[in-house]
Amino acid sequence: MLQIWALDNIGEITQGVDLADVVISALDQPLQAGDIVVVTSKIVSKAEGRTRVANDREAAITEETVRVVATRTSETGHTTRIVQSRLGIIAAAAGVDASNTPDGTILLLPEDPDASARRLAASLRERLGVPLGVIITDTLGRAWREGQTDQAIGAAGVHVFDDLRGSVDAEGRPLVVTMPCVADELASATDLVKGKTSRKPVAIVRGRADLVGSLDLPGARSIVRPPERDMFHTGSAEAYAEGFDAGLKAASGDA
Amino acid sequence: MLQIWALDNIGEITQGVDLADVVISALDQPLQAGDIVVVTSKIVSKAEGRTRVANDREAAITEETVRVVATRTSETGHTTRIVQSRLGIIAAAAGVDASNTPDGTILLLPEDPDASARRLAASLRERLGVPLGVIITDTLGRAWREGQTDQAIGAAGVHVFDDLRGSVDAEGRPLVVTMPCVADELASATDLVKGKTSRKPVAIVRGRADLVGSLDLPGARSIVRPPERDMFHTGSAEAYAEGFDAGLKAASGDA
Numbered sequence: 001m002l003q004i005w006a007l008d009n010i011g012e013i014t015q016g017v018d019l020a021d022v023v024i025s026a027l028d029q030p031l032q033a034g035d036i037v038v039v040t041s042k043i044v045s046k047a048e049g050r051t052r053v054a055n056d057r058e059a060a061i062t063e064e065t066v067r068v069v070a071t072r073t074s075e076t077g078h079t080t081r082i083v084q085s086r087l088g089i090i091a092a093a094a095g096v097d098a099s100n101t102p103d104g105t106i107l108l109l110p111e112d113p114d115a116s117a118r119r120l121a122a123s124l125r126e127r128l129g130v131p132l133g134v135i136i137t138d139t140l141g142r143a144w145r146e147g148q149t150d151q152a153i154g155a156a157g158v159h160v161f162d163d164l165r166g167s168v169d170a171e172g173r174p175l176v177v178t179m180p181c182v183a184d185e186l187a188s189a190t191d192l193v194k195g196k197t198s199r200k201p202v203a204i205v206r207g208r209a210d211l212v213g214s215l216d217l218p219g220a221r222s223i224v225r226p227p228e229r230d231m232f233h234t235g236s237a238e239a240y241a242e243g244f245d246a247g248l249k250a251a252s253g254d255a
Numbered sequence: 256m257l258q259i260w261a262l263d264n265i266g267e268i269t270q271g272v273d274l275a276d277v278v279i280s281a282l283d284q285p286l287q288a289g290d291i292v293v294v295t296s297k298i299v300s301k302a303e304g305r306t307r308v309a310n311d312r313e314a315a316i317t318e319e320t321v322r323v324v325a326t327r328t329s330e331t332g333h334t335t336r337i338v339q340s341r342l343g344i345i346a347a348a349a350g351v352d353a354s355n356t357p358d359g360t361i362l363l364l365p366e367d368p369d370a371s372a373r374r375l376a377a378s379l380r381e382r383l384g385v386p387l388g389v390i391i392t393d394t395l396g397r398a399w400r401e402g403q404t405d406q407a408i409g410a411a412g413v414h415v416f417d418d419l420r421g422s423v424d425a426e427g428r429p430l431v432v433t434m435p436c437v438a439d440e441l442a443s444a445t446d447l448v449k450g451k452t453s454r455k456p457v458a459i460v461r462g463r464a465d466l467v468g469s470l471d472l473p474g475a476r477s478i479v480r481p482p483e484r485d486m487f488h489t490g491s492a493e494a495y496a497e498g499f500d501a502g503l504k505a506a507s508g509d510a
Contacts, residue, residue, distance in 0.1 A: 001258060001259070001260045001448075002257075002258070002259040002260065002444070002447055002448050003256060003257070003258055003259075004256070004257040004258075004259070004444075004462075005256045005257065070486040070487070072486055080486075082486060089399075090398075090399040099424045099426075099433070100424045100425050100426060101426070102426065103426065139433065139435070142397060142398070143345075143397070143398035143399070143485070143486070143487035144344075144345040144398070144479070144480055144485060144487065145406070145436065145439070145478050145479065145480055146416070146434070146436065146477070146478055146479070146480050146484075147416050147434045147435060147436030147439070147478065148433065148434065148435055148436065149435065149436055149439050149440050149443070150435075150440070151400070161401070161402050169354045169355045170355050170454050171354075171355060171356070171357065171358065178354070178394065178403065179401070179402040179403065180394070180402060180403055180404065180405075180446060181400065181401065181402030181403065181404055182446075182447065184400070184402075184404050184443065185404050185405070185443040185444065185446050185447050186447065188404070188439065188440040188443040188444060189257070189259075189440065189443060189444035189447060191435060191437075191440050192257055192437065192440050192441065192444060192462075192463055193256075193257050193462075199425050207259075207447075207448070208447055222401070223400050223401055223402065224399070224400065224401070225399055225400055225401050229401075230398070230399060230491075231325040231327055231335075231337060231398075231490045231491065231492065232325070232398035232399065232487045232490060232491060233491045234491040234494075234495075235486045235487060235491075236485075236486065236487060236488045236489040236490075236491070236494040237486065237494070238494075239489075239491040239492070239493075239494035239495040239498065240489075240494040240495065240497055240498035240501075241498060242495055242498065243494065243495035243496060243497065243498025243499035243500075243501075243502065244498035244499070244501050244502040244505070245498075245502060246495075246498075246499050246502060247498065247499040247500060247501060247502020247503040247504075247505070247506065248502040248503075248505060248506045249502075250499070250502070250503060250506075251502065251503045251505075251506030251507055252506055
């Protein structure tokens with residue numbers, strides 16, 4: 001049985017707040033060994049002072065962007081920029097967020113979400129005396145499918161993949177390529193109790209203690225697919241345009 | 256509190272089996288109004304006789320494919336075909352599956368997973384006398400991120416999106432583009448209790464009765480992003496190659 005619940009009574013988070021204090025104060029029951037604490041990146045960013053003034057939004061997106069993956073302008077003139085951020089994550093507007101922030105402000109993603117997760121996990125483990133995992137989430141769109149799901153952008157003390165490579169299925173055949181991304185599945189599961197409109201940025205997952213391990217396990221950065229393995233590294237229209245230019249040049253002998 | 260558990264004692268599923276019988280026989284406690292029954296597509300396919308002989312695998316993939324999205328051949332000579340299936344879903348090998356099937360056989364996805372979900376939901380509602388939702392899942396890879404997560408490919412009696420458009424955030428500002436795909440989040444959540452190597456193809460989610468509604472709600476087909484909204488409709492290399500050819504032709508006056 002998996003049990004998932006959100007903590008009530010998490011107040012407004014301000015810069016410099018100790019998130020371990022916040023989580024521990026809001027607990028409605030003692031955490032147990034193997035519990036996983038799932039936190040939205042929003043409160044991590046707020047605690048880390050990643051707030052900027054809203055007028056700097058475009059500059060902030062540019063600052064966070066390593067590479068533009070795809071852009072599209074809608075009929076209403078709204079431009080969507082899908083970019084790869086310095087965290088490796090591909091997301092609209094580099095994860096720069098203007099919802100649930102004080103008026104006139106925007107929020108960047110945490111500087112290093114895996115490091116933030118490690119600090120929080122270490123502090124919670126030390127103060128509560130039990131091994132716990134921590135996942136930091138963001139709400140991300142995806143290719144091919146409408147809507148968003150919550151995904152893991154930071155992780156510590158928890159296996160991000162349930163690595164079945166080397167395992168066999170019920171018929172005894174090797175499961176060669178199956179590697180469930182349990183960190184993303186945990187992030188998505190907790191979105192079902194956290195909601196977007198209510199202020200419930202912290203949830204607990206109980207029942208997969210087998211996924212909790214050393215604080216040195218690979219973080220969520222390991223979920224980012226490296227470019228050489230990514231068949232959707234560039235938007236279709238952008239890749240076509242690049243190819244078209246190259247074809248023109250090749251034909252004219254400039255290539 | 257969200258509670259998620261897998262049903263034990265689901266035996267091998269054969270063609271013609273009534274899945275409502277299977278679920279009801281395996282229940283370890285009465286289902287409650289608003290429970291959501293999440294079933295892997297594998298057992299739906301088996302019950303529907305979607306088994307083929309393994310030698311026909313390539314032909315089966317071709318039969319299920321509407322459009323090739325991207326292909327890549329690894330250094331070891333293994334070719335990955337990412338295709339759009341007749342269900343609209345973009346997936347490796349059109350969802351044709353050779354794991355957890357009897358030796359020498361493969362399994363296609365259900366003919367119409369939303370219809371399968373509707374039949375199962377209607378039968379369970381009638382026999383158990385409570386409103387329930389049904390989701391049918393498949394294990395899908397994704398762009399940009401390593402590993403797979405379980406996603407919804409069929410749904411009935413349950414909202415597939417928690418539509419927050421028109422809602423406001425905690426600061427009172429409109430949440431214009433946020434539309435969590437709760438069906439995919441439910442699918443991912445149940446993968447955490449179903450596992451891949453054990454035979455636990457059915458899970459129950461209790462605690463989001465607000466998502467359960469009419470059997471006429473849009474199914475999982477509505478999650479598929481239409482081509483005109485899909486910025487990753489074609490693999491980057493394929494789009495580049497198309498553009499290159501078009502550029503060559505344009506330069507030579509053939510265009």
